[in-house]
Amino acid sequence: MLDDEQPTTTPAHRPARNPGSQSALRSRNQQRITQQLLKGGPSTQAELARSTGLSTATISNIVKSMAAAELVTLTPVTSSGRRAMSVRYNGDSAIAAGIDFGRTHVRVVLANTGYHVLAEEEAPLPRGHEAAEGIQTASRLLDKLLRKAGISRSQLIGAGAGIPGPIDSRSGKVIRGAILPEWVGINLHSELQKALEIPVFVDNDANLGALAQLTWGDMGNALNLMFIKIGTGIGSGLILGGHLFHGSFGVTGEIGHVTIDEHGMICRCGNRGCLETVASTATMVELLSRGSEHPISTADILRQADAGDPATLRVLDDAGMAIGRALANVANLISPDVIVIGGPLTELGELFLAPIRRGLLRHAVPIIGESIGLKMSQLTSRAEALGAAALVFQNEPSSIIS
Template sequence: MTDHLPLTSPQDPKPGSQSALRHRNEQLIVATLRELGPLPQAELARTTGLSTATVSNIVKSMCAEGLAHTSPTTSSGRRALAVSLLESPHVVVGIDFGRSHVRIVLASADHQVRAEKSAPLPVGHLATESIATAATMLADALAESGISRSDVMGAGIGVPGPIDHRTGTVIRGAILPEWVGVNIVARLEEALGMPVFADNDANLGALAQVTWGEHSAVRDLVFLKIGSGIGAGLILNGAPYYGHTGITGEIGHATIFDQGLVCRCGNRGCLETVASTALMIELLSRGEPRPLTVQDIIARATSGDAAALRVIDDAGMAVGRAVANVANMINPEIIVVGGPLAALGHILLDPIRRGLTRHAVPAIGEATTVVMSSLGDRAEVLGAVSLALNHTRKH
């Protein structure tokens, strides 16, 4: 029998590692027991497709961790051990800070969401104020769900910008310039009173696709978040790719036009200056009595408004051109598009595909699938949950 592909492990230096494989298989066993109830180990192996030795070893570890227990039973007239799940009180928290929102999810080790909250934040919000808001929301979520703070093992944090993983500091290029230079890890550990693990929102979106989405078997994936900023998260050989300092996937700062607008990063003609939702809002709000919102743009495009369709088509082609360079370099199996424009579906995907196939090596462009994320605006916070789970499992 063939065991399933490994689960990604953020910042794991060994893609496709045995620990990642073991975690993926444990998830499969937990899901099977949750759906079917107690099962003999042999039946559990047949149902999951895992080898009997793999099931035996994982069940033994789960029992030691208090996640399962075994009891004598009979199977096909023979003595056997039935495996049952034990519900653990432990949870982790995922927090996604956006340009104008904060979202929190509490989830258990078997990926069951126990509580979820979101709140708007003012554009240009300061780290101190936003962290205080998140801490209050977490306290409320714990109280409402009856979960003790002592049962929270740690928190995964997502921010819309690059983080230097050596220092835990937000660096220049973030959508939240007010957060640049902030040691987000230290600040949140102090505010929340628990271990904190932080990452860029696009990286967490990619992690969510292979832990919560339908792409768990994909080994090479690009998650492309298109919003006020544009970023890419990379899954290579079954694990997130972080590079030397943890700053990867900054596709929003790929130069598209040498003589284009000056970008917030200091360069000129970056992808974000021609394809972000901020640029779309600016273009389509001209002559309007009030600035449009992303939802306004989606509504106009889906109703066939020519100006909205043209702006989205131009943006999609530019994104496709930029992502073609990434595809030529790493040859991903799938590109998943997420962010606030996900409701546009093929209206945005079609020009991205055209840009990709026009500028990628033909064999790569034709073999790369481009789809919308099924996780919607929850992708980043669910990825933050997975980040926390992967780190707390190591301790």
């Protein structure tokens, strides 16, 4: 997926200010399509019709002339089992950075408005690092990528960033419950803006994962989507009615703290038997390390599952069923079109998806369970950084379409 093409800023690639012979209506419709391609990423013509409200005939007409003017590129794809044309905006007019802060890493991507990655890289961070160190490392990594891609920082229209923990939108601060206790109380938005000196947009990593499925992934048709990330912690992001959902103060999707076992283990949130205490990779590692001298890693879980180790398979099965049960609660409540699973275990594919599906179908209201799509994310560990870049295009369309 990495794309090495050098970004250019040819004005010819921008929508014309004076459409000349084209009617004002046609120009407005073209702008709507462009805006949707920026916000939603590459889309089929059917998806564009649905999201813009324009007729398929109008879409087809305008897309044809945009393709002739090299404003968009058409690529054959398969969408819901049918052959279709994916429309991608040839937008090298604006570039955004996406930053994904993790417990032991930071990943930075540079992407253009055509949803092409220009450069990306990950750097390690020490466990228990302070926020300042994470931000400094991200800033240095960003500079390195800019040099590599031959872009200046002033050419960026902004940076998106995600952290694995809740941000209280009332105060802008990272709050307790984060996987990164050293970051609690930090205003990521203002600290990062100070360091990078460009517009910054921040969100929870699971929300960015959900946004990435819509924009970079193949879920462009979903109006209501849930992304659940199974890792050291468990969190989720919601797209409702086509938009990221933030609830009353920015903290949502805390599915990791659904009570699964009322008499279960004490969770870091202070409750008992939360999903995280049953199905996080941290719990799996703990269960499978008992009695062995060296604790195993998540990579070992993948390896052992592949080799058919019975204990590993049982741990994955139990965790999957519990995750499915928690997802059934969500499904019963909001009945999304699709639920996408993310995190390091997605590589296991059907092996891990099967028990999740079993738990979902067992506990969901039948008609809801049958109607939901359940998939592994195809974006692997890149989802959050890609979603962070998309967050910039979502928030800054005015600085892109001149």
